[in-house]
Amino acid sequence: MSDVTDVLKEYSADVIKTIEENLAPVQPQNLQDACIYLTKAGGKMLRPALTLISCEAVGGNKEDALKTAAAIELIHTFSLIHDDIMDDDDMRRGMPSVHKVWDEPLAILAGDTLFSKAFEMIISSKEENAHPEHVANALATVADACVKICEGQASDMSFEGDFDVKEAEYSEMIYKKTGALIAAATKAGAIMGGADEKEVTALYEYGRMIGIAFQIQDDYLDVISDEKDLGKPVGSDIAKGKMTLMVVKALAESDGEDHERLLEILKDNDCSQDMVNEAIDLFNKYGSIDYAYNLALENVNGAKEAIAFLPDSDAKSMLIALADFVIARSS
Amino acid sequence: MSDVTDVLKEYSADVIKTIEENLAPVQPQNLQDACIYLTKAGGKMLRPALTLISCEAVGGNKEDALKTAAAIELIHTFSLIHDDIMDDDDMRRGMPSVHKVWDEPLAILAGDTLFSKAFEMIISSKEENAHPEHVANALATVADACVKICEGQASDMSFEGDFDVKEAEYSEMIYKKTGALIAAATKAGAIMGGADEKEVTALYEYGRMIGIAFQIQDDYLDVISDEKDLGKPVGSDIAKGKMTLMVVKALAESDGEDHERLLEILKDNDCSQDMVNEAIDLFNKYGSIDYAYNLALENVNGAKEAIAFLPDSDAKSMLIALADFVIARSS
Numbered sequence: 001m002s003d004v005t006d007v008l009k010e011y012s013a014d015v016i017k018t019i020e021e022n023l024a025p026v027q028p029q030n031l032q033d034a035c036i037y038l039t040k041a042g043g044k045m046l047r048p049a050l051t052l053i054s055c056e057a058v059g060g061n062k063e064d065a066l067k068t069a070a071a072i073e074l075i076h077t078f079s080l081i082h083d084d085i086m087d088d089d090d091m092r093r094g095m096p097s098v099h100k101v102w103d104e105p106l107a108i109l110a111g112d113t114l115f116s117k118a119f120e121m122i123i124s125s126k127e128e129n130a131h132p133e134h135v136a137n138a139l140a141t142v143a144d145a146c147v148k149i150c151e152g153q154a155s156d157m158s159f160e161g162d163f164d165v166k167e168a169e170y171s172e173m174i175y176k177k178t179g180a181l182i183a184a185a186t187k188a189g190a191i192m193g194g195a196d197e198k199e200v201t202a203l204y205e206y207g208r209m210i211g212i213a214f215q216i217q218d219d220y221l222d223v224i225s226d227e228k229d230l231g232k233p234v235g236s237d238i239a240k241g242k243m244t245l246m247v248v249k250a251l252a253e254s255d256g257e258d259h260e261r262l263l264e265i266l267k268d269n270d271c272s273q274d275m276v277n278e279a280i281d282l283f284n285k286y287g288s289i290d291y292a293y294n295l296a297l298e299n300v301n302g303a304k305e306a307i308a309f310l311p312d313s314d315a316k317s318m319l320i321a322l323a324d325f326v327i328a329r330s331s
Numbered sequence: 332m333s334d335v336t337d338v339l340k341e342y343s344a345d346v347i348k349t350i351e352e353n354l355a356p357v358q359p360q361n362l363q364d365a366c367i368y369l370t371k372a373g374g375k376m377l378r379p380a381l382t383l384i385s386c387e388a389v390g391g392n393k394e395d396a397l398k399t400a401a402a403i404e405l406i407h408t409f410s411l412i413h414d415d416i417m418d419d420d421d422m423r424r425g426m427p428s429v430h431k432v433w434d435e436p437l438a439i440l441a442g443d444t445l446f447s448k449a450f451e452m453i454i455s456s457k458e459e460n461a462h463p464e465h466v467a468n469a470l471a472t473v474a475d476a477c478v479k480i481c482e483g484q485a486s487d488m489s490f491e492g493d494f495d496v497k498e499a500e501y502s503e504m505i506y507k508k509t510g511a512l513i514a515a516a517t518k519a520g521a522i523m524g525g526a527d528e529k530e531v532t533a534l535y536e537y538g539r540m541i542g543i544a545f546q547i548q549d550d551y552l553d554v555i556s557d558e559k560d561l562g563k564p565v566g567s568d569i570a571k572g573k574m575t576l577m578v579v580k581a582l583a584e585s586d587g588e589d590h591e592r593l594l595e596i597l598k599d600n601d602c603s604q605d606m607v608n609e610a611i612d613l614f615n616k617y618g619s620i621d622y623a624y625n626l627a628l629e630n631v632n633g634a635k636e637a638i639a640f641l642p643d644s645d646a647k648s649m650l651i652a653l654a655d656f657v658i659a660r661s662s
Contacts, residue, residue, distance in 0.1 A: 026478070031485040082443060086436035105417035105488060108439060109481050112413060115443070116477035119450055123471045132463050139470065140454045146447035147357070150440050154362040157436060 004325040007318055011052050011062075012045035018070040022121055026113060034102050034110035035117075038077050041093040046214075047182060048073040050322065051189035054203045056315035057307070060193020067125045068138050068192050071118035072185045075142060078114040079149050079181070081107055086157065118142070130192065138188040145184035152176030159243045163251055163263055170248045171212070179211030202306045206319065209303035214326045216296040219244035221330065223280050223289060229330045235276035241266040245295065249288035258282055296327045335656040338649055342383050342393075343376035349401040353452055357444060365433050365441035366448075369408050372424040377545075378513060379404040381653065382520035385534045387646035388638070391524020398456045399469050399523050402449040403516045406473060409445040410480050410512070412438055417488065449473070461523065469519040476515035483507030490574045494582055494594055501579045502543070510542030533637045537650065540634035545657045547627040550575035552661065554611050554620060560661045566607035572597040576626065580619035589613055627658045 019039050026032040048069035055065035083089070084097040085107055091097060099107035122142060125135050155173040159165050186207030190200045221229075222237045223246065237244055250262060265271060265279045283289045303323045310316050350370050357363040379400035386396035414420070415428040416438055422428060430438035453473060456466050486504040490496050517538030521531045552560075553568045554577065568575055581593060596602060596610045614620045634654045641647050 027482055028485050028489055030489065031482065082439055086439060106485065108413055108417060109485050109488075112442075112446070113478060113481040115446060116474055116481060119470065120474040120478060123467060123474060126467060132467060135467065136454060136457060136463060139450065143447055143451040143454060147444060147451060150444040150447060151358055151362060154359050154437065154440050157440075158359055158361065 004318075004321050007321075008045055008049045011049040014066055015045060015048040015052075015070050015073055018066055018121075019073065022070065022117055026117075030102065030106060031109060031113060034098055034106050035113050037095075037098055037101065037110075038080060038093060039073070041095045043073075043077075043093055045073065046322075047076050047185040050182065050185045050207065050319075051192075053315045053318050053322070054186040054189030054207075055193035057203070057310055057313060057319055058190050058193040058195035058199045059311075060189075060195070064125075064128075064130060064134075064194075065189045065192035067121045067128075068142075068188050069185075071121040071142065072181065072188065074114045074118040074121070075146060075149075076181060078111040078118070079153075081111040081114070083153060086153065115146070125192070131194070134191050134194065137191045141184045141188045141191065145180045148176040148180035152178070152180070156243075161241070161267075163243075163247075163266065165243055165248060167245070167248050167252065170243060170245060174215040174245075175208065175212060178215040179208045182211030182214065183207035199310065202309070205306040206303045206323070209299040209306065210323050210326050213296040213299040213303070213323075216245055216292050216299070217327050217329065219246060220289070220292050220296065223283065225330060233273070233276075235273075235280060238265065238276045238279045239271040241268075241271075245292045246283050246288040249291050250283050250286045253286040253288065254282065258285070293327075300324065300327050335649075335652050338652075339376055339380045342380040345397055346376060346379040346383075346401050346404055349397055349452075350404065353401065353448055357448075361433065361437060362440060362444060365429055365437050366444050368426075368429055368432065368441075369411060369424060370404070372426045374404075374424055376404065377653075378407050378516040381513065381516045381538065381650075382523075384646045384649050384653070385517040385520030385538075386524035388534070388641055388644060388650055389521050389524040389526035389530045390642075391520075391526070395456075395459075395461060395465075395525075396520045396523035398452045398459075399473075399519050400516075402452040402473065403512065403519065405445045405449040405452070406477060406480075407512060409442040409449070410484075412442040412445070414484060417484065446477070456523070462525070465522050465525065468522045472515045472519045472522065476511045479507040479511035483509070483511070487574075492572070492598075494574075494578075494597065496574055496579060498576070498579050498583065501574065501576060505546045505576075506539065506543060509546040510539045513542030513545065514538035530641065533640070536637040537634045537654070540630040540637065541654050541657050544627040544630040544634070544654075547576055547623050547630070548658050548660065550577060551620070551623050551627065554614065556661060564604070564607075566604075566611060569596065569607045569610045570602040572599075572602075576623045577614050577619040580622050581614050581617045584617040584619065585613065589616070624658075631655065631658050 016039060023032060023035050026035055051065050051069035051072055052062040056062050080092060081098045084092055085099045085104055089097055090100050098110055122135060122139050126132060152173050156177055183204050187200055187204040190203040219237060223235055225234060227234055254262060262279060262282050265275045268275065300323045304320055307319055347370060354363060354366050357366055382396050382400035382403055383393040387393050411423060412429045415423055416430045416435055420428055421431050429441055453466060453470050457463060483504050487508055514535050518531055518535040521534040550568060554566055556565060558565055585593060593610060593613050596606045599606065631654045635651050638650055
């Protein structure tokens, strides 16, 4: 595990530098500060690392994908800032969220600025002699992911309080909300590394599948971790009545009293820890925790298979380790 | 005048069709509805028309600039939706604003979606055999304008309640907030029309100057119109204590009692129509209304001069008519 974290750190140094350089001209100062705040707060930097490693895995030079990698991290940051406003989340990366440090108007603008800068950065790869065709394809990949992120977030919001959501609808939502940008990260990296069509498709599939596994694991950790590892109470998603794969599955599999009781707990705005534990027992009874774990595992295995045909390299080994990391992590 | 309005209508038909086609796949439905709402509400469609006419003025075929024109209108719409949230404006184009019809979260997302779609549309011009270099340059132009729009809005918000703003700071703000996208509209149109460097620069300058004139005229109309033409009370900017060129100039030129009285009126949250009229008298006394009018006129003349070297064409005549229209309009 520590290997993976070390590698992410190693790759992230150049990404952070690129982000800082590109945000330095933003004026006025408060807008610049709000733009750089979450990058300074730290983060896993999983997406930009995936871009750089995917570039290397197809035989490219990681410098060719650096601006694209940084841009993808900015898109991720933009979506976190706007999501925190929409969901009224006060904390992010252990710090007050952007709209709490400044205010909502400046947080909306900081998101918009990061979005604009991300596109500007990919376009400016041209100046470093990137192939114009690669730049255009990377841009199309990122723009497509941005539309999907918005659609995924809108679906997620529309699911709130709707306990009739089907597994297919839920899966489509998490693919768009989380999978699409991770898939864009690996695909754009491959494109900037000069990959052929087969390699580009494979790295998109790899990213899509680890993205889905990543989101399932997030939901899974919420119910199987202890509070110390998680940094928040166990089952907080249940207490909030949030739709997760385990909720969707347990509601689909249960009926009668159990079904009604689970709905009651999810709808209760004043849910006790006992009720949360009761819901987790129901998840277990209907096999939804195992189901979620197995689906995450299947996606990780699928991701590894998708890139199996690539020639062996350090980068390929790292992609395999990262796929395992997604479901091995405990926070 | 009616000629200009007719031409704008003529050009806007294809733009609206392109926007509708490109937004049709957006899901879920409420997100799509929020995205298309302001386009359906109608608007002057000045920016996309400028893109198409600029393309023609350099000898291009307007079809080559159609997706870019539609994209620029989407960027404009995105900024209106987010600005209305930030400024808490309830009405837009005579209808309730997007965050009032739906809610703030969905309005934030609709803006983000339009932004994403705008870039996607310019990139997809490639599929219609647009020159890859033109597409890349148009994208860079639009991304640069987006950063400036955010910076301009942040400056505008930071000016609120700050009556020490200098004319140079104010001018920079309106260039970024309004001029930059109009300049991007004309520049991107020229690029898609295959313009040489001199023509691209000229059309950027033309757009920048009519953009500034446009904003000054908006502020000017607020004090010289009658309520019937304006559709809102005369001097509503003064009542709100909004920074305009006339305020900046009158504060810079006045001192003593007049200066203090003007500040008092601007800071008054409960400003009567008599006080508004008193402020307008002070604007007149210190020549700030004439100053604003003359500066708008200078910019319009500068814009026309910038494109004077272009060969005569219907498109060139229309650009000249549009420049005059900017300060001749009464609403």
